[in-house]
Amino acid sequence: MGILTSTSPATGQQVGSWPTHTAEQIEQAVRTAHTAFTSWRTSDWALRTALLEAVADRLTARREELAALMTDEMGKPVAEALAEVDKCAWTARFYAEKAPEFLADREVETPAARSWVSHEPVGVVLAVMPWNFPFWQVVRFSAPALAAGNAALLKHAPSVTGCALAAEEVFRDAATAVGAPAALFTTLLVDEADVADVTTRIIEHPLVAAVTLTGSERAGAAVASAAARVIKKSVLELGGSDPFVVLDDADVALAARMAVRSRFLNSGQSCLAAKRFVVADAIADEFTHRFAEEVAALRVGDPHDPATQIGPLAREEQVTALQRQVDSSIAAGATVVAGGKRPEGPGAFFAPTVLADVTPDMAVFQEETFGPVAAVIRAFDDDQAARLADDSPFGLGASVWSRDVDRALAVGRRITSGALFVNAVVASDARLPFGGTRRSGYGRELSEEGIREFTNVRTVWIGAQDAVAPGEPVE
Incomplete structure (x- = not known):
């Protein structure tokens, strides 16, 4: 077991230290997250909306504390840190309102008695996140992922471990308040020397369905390779110039x-x-x-x-x-x-x-x-x-x-x-999809496109007595 420490880049003083999770603890976290998913996947919109509203309420109630923590751990000017927390709360409320619309079944006219396209959750999603926007990176992934019926595992940057644990507190407190499974959101503390190996093992775990990463090209290539080997969905948001x-x-x-x-x-x-x-x-x-x-x-x-x-x-x-x-x-x-x-x-x-x-x-x-x-x-x-x-x-x-x-x-x-x-500055906005191309990655976060990244696009066909399915012979 190692120790993660965060140090103020402004003063050089230690902000905090925490023991890393053992292999057994990580295994248990994956299994517990999957158990939470099995019940959450069939939850109704009222409960999912309540969870995201509760997340927003807790972010707002703790905004000064969370902003100060960001400022301590990675040096973000406090005015910007406060704005980041506010943006996170707004985005949680946005998905509370819009998720039912974004994921609504789409009826399709066919010879069937009824046919439609649905978007169903994929399972436990691992998020590997960077230090530069310690809460925004997390919320812009987790709010749509949980709204879609998935569960989330977070492997955050070691230098913002305090923020990572605070994010877990926010989501778990919100879940407890509305009666949702607490293990829908779990922060994993991984020793820096073991990040590559542990991340790969989590991606390969049969109870983990997909992975998303925001970070460097090198990290993105490693995560994408690991996901490709086990044929799992990945979304990458990498660098930019x-x-x-x-x-x-x-x-x-x-x-x-x-x-x-x-x-x-x-x-x-x-x-x-x-x-x-x-x-x-x-x-x-x-x-x-x-x-x-x-x-x-x-x-x-x-x-x-x-x-x-x-x-x-x-x-x-x-x-x-x-x-x-x-x-x-x-x-x-x-x-x-x-x-x-x-x-x-x-x-x-x-x-x-x-x-x-x-x-x-x-x-x-x-x-x-x-x-x-x-x-x-x-x-x-x-x-x-x-x-x-x-x-x-x-x-x-x-x-x-x-x-x-x-x-x-x-x-x-x-x-x-x-x-x-x-004639405007590029920015991310929950109402519009966000992501890149070339070496900036692939896939999208936010908006309708973002919430659908970690869903299974499923075709449903209800047979009619006098209808045939596509491809069947007709006499």
Whole structure:
């Protein structure tokens, strides 16, 4: 048995420590979750709705406590942490209202007395989740999964173990309050050295039906491989290097202001944040000046201070990786117009950074930068802007800015991504499906598409006395 610890990236002080689960405890958790599923799969909509409403109520009641825990464990500015909890509560209520509609039987006219398509739960679903949005990543998976009649096992990032256990408390308290099985949601504590082996064993377990992962490409490939070997469904939400394209007729001041919001949310630690800013040459100087000016004014500091806009990165090694990407790009010809290095003093901080004169051969263009670093790339015309934006192995989101919406859409359609936003910052919203393509993964979360990912699409045919099933011979 090992020990998981979480440490504040702002102070270096330990937040908490917990013993990991043994192989026997994990086996029991899987079996208990499956037992919970066997009764939950036939539960009525009144009970499922009540569960999600109760989850939302508990998230709201504990919002300050849960936000402070996020801030302690991974350094999220507390104002953003509060907003994250609120978004989780809203999403739970959204599925409480919409799940019956999303999963309603679809009647199909055939020679049968009656035939329809239904969506039925698949079983126990394992979720492997990252540290950057400790509650949102969990709720955007678990709310639709439980609403569909499944049970959930959570293997969270070790650095946010406190959040993982708090999430379990929220769901189990809600389940107990409405009379649902408590084991519908279980957090598994796995030693870091054993994550790969244990995750594979859980995926291969005959009582586990599917797996979803949000994380790195390497982790996604490992999970997808394990699931494929046992022919189980997987959904992957991986990295992103989203383009933010500003055409020459855009409102430059608005685009620059929204560029700051897009890039520096969660201190830049977001898969769907804009990372590559492809700007028309005619307005590039003005955009870069406005952008850098606003970035330089961002308040960096104690993440518990409500006025702080940029907190520390979640881990010290991220600072090292980001500095390598920045230094390498500067050596290749990029120009620093804001930030460029970690500030003096304690904590895993990195100054909000804007690099101009970036070209496709540089690290900040080719690689995902997971921190407060923005790369500005010039484009001579719309064709080059589209080519530069699409020059990436990723395909999560893209945004295009122009006063001419049709022109923006024409450029956007040449960029491969799971989401295209015009004159708006890319964001996840429970009302719309979320996910990527290329090396950003596959499958969808949220909305109608997301809740159906972990369902069995089942055809039901009721025979009529004078009807024949498809494919039967007719005399």
